[in-house]
Amino acid sequence: MIRRLIFLLTLTAACGLATGKDITVAQDGAGDFKTVQEAIDSIPSKNAKRIVIHIKPGTYKERVRLPKDKPLVTFLGDEGAAEKTVLTWNYSAKSKETGSDKEVGTSGSYSTLIESDDFVAQNITFENSAGEVGQAVALRTTGDRAVFRNCRMIGWQDTLYTHGTGRAYFVDCYVEGRVDFIFGKSTAVLENCHIHSKNGGFVTAAATPKESPFGYVFIHCKLTGDTPNSTCLGRPWRPDAAVAYIECEMGDHIKPQGWSDWGGNENHKTARYSEYKSTGPGANPEKRLAWSKQLTDDEAKQYTVENVLRGNDDWDPRHL
Numbered sequence: 411m412i413r414r415l416i417f418l419l420t421l422t423a424a425c426g427l428a429t430g431k432d433i434t435v436a437q438d439g440a441g442d443f444k445t446v447q448e449a450i451d452s453i454p455s456k457n458a459k460r461i462v463i464h465i466k467p468g469t470y471k472e473r474v475r476l477p478k479d480k481p482l483v484t485f486l487g488d489e490g491a492a493e494k495t496v497l498t499w500n501y502s503a504k505s506k507e508t509g510s511d512k513e514v515g516t517s518g519s520y521s522t523l524i525e526s527d528d529f530v531a532q533n534i535t536f537e538n539s540a541g542e543v544g545q546a547v548a549l550r551t552t553g554d555r556a557v558f559r560n561c562r563m564i565g566w567q568d569t570l571y572t573h574g575t576g577r578a579y580f581v582d583c584y585v586e587g588r589v590d591f592i593f594g595k596s597t598a599v600l601e602n603c604h605i606h607s608k609n610g611g612f613v614t615a616a617a618t619p620k621e622s623p624f625g626y627v628f629i630h631c632k633l634t635g636d637t638p639n640s641t642c643l644g645r646p647w648r649p650d651a652a653v654a655y656i657e658c659e660m661g662d663h664i665k666p667q668g669w670s671d672w673g674g675n676e677n678h679k680t681a682r683y684s685e686y687k688s689t690g691p692g693a694n695p696e697k698r699l700a701w702s703k704q705l706t707d708d709e710a711k712q713y714t715v716e717n718v719l720r721g722n723d724d725w726d727p728r729h730l
Contacts, residue, residue, distance in 0.1 A: 467494040487533030503545035572596035579727035590615035610640030616651035625652030635663025646677035664692030
């Protein structure tokens with residue numbers, strides 16, 4: 411109990427925000443609630459102080475939604491227990507809600523949906539257990555200023571969907587999937603993350619708006635895969651798609667050409683796809699597609715966490 415209190419106080423101090431209240435979720439009934447959604451539902455609308463939901467280890471098979479009117483919420487798993495603290499559901503795009511004949515679609519296939527601003531998650535696994543059945547989102551974010559530390563996102567196609575106009579920061583996280591498994595239009599930095607490709611496919615499908623200077627930025631990440639020469643770093647879902655890999659280690663699963671176009675359109679002509687000092691057997695700068703770019707030293711200096719995510723409010727997620 412003392413260790414947990416110290417951990418929560420440390421997190422609160424790091425956030426620089428007063429804590430509204432702490433909630434504990436435990437499947438065995440030892441907490442305030444047995445499900446994460448019950449804990450979320452108990453939070454008052456438009457709360458002004460950070461609320462920490464401490465999620466005890468367990469596999470929580472429930473569809474979780476944190477609505478937009480509940481900002482400043484933290485999902486906190488036990489230290490070192492990310493693999494044992496799992497939020498999971500099994501919808502795919504073709505699933506139907508109970509009592510409905512309408513398919514939920516990609517956006518509705520989420521296991522966890524974060525709509526609110528200033529969300530933090532630490533030591534949590536977000537999973538979609540539908541399997542290799544098409545689009546099936548594990549985690550979808552639409553809010554602004556989201557931070558994920560030491561979290562895991564597990565799925566196949568469309569695992570991680572950051573499709574709001576806001577910003578997100580992932581550090582020391584693990585993301586796995588196959589087809590376009592990191593996708594959307596948000597500006598997001600993934601730093602010191604492990605990105606694992608399951609049997610080929612595409613790592614990203616960015617839909618970056620033209621006015622956004624950055625899209626997905628991978629900094630010091632490690633890319634691994636199941637199958638050699640099977641995976642592309644990304645393909646442009648929308649015109650002006652932006653993806654950059656900065657000093658990342660790439661396994662032999664990455665194809666020499668690096669990138670792929672989106673067949674049937676000309677999105678690649680305006681895509682902003684770049685790398686800087688990639689290493690490993692998957693790094694082949696001389697064989698990359700002509701419409702991608704190798705950044706110069708001066709250009710690469712712009713790709714820092716602070717600069718990419720600063721915005722108009724000078725947000726720096728490293729202080730949260």
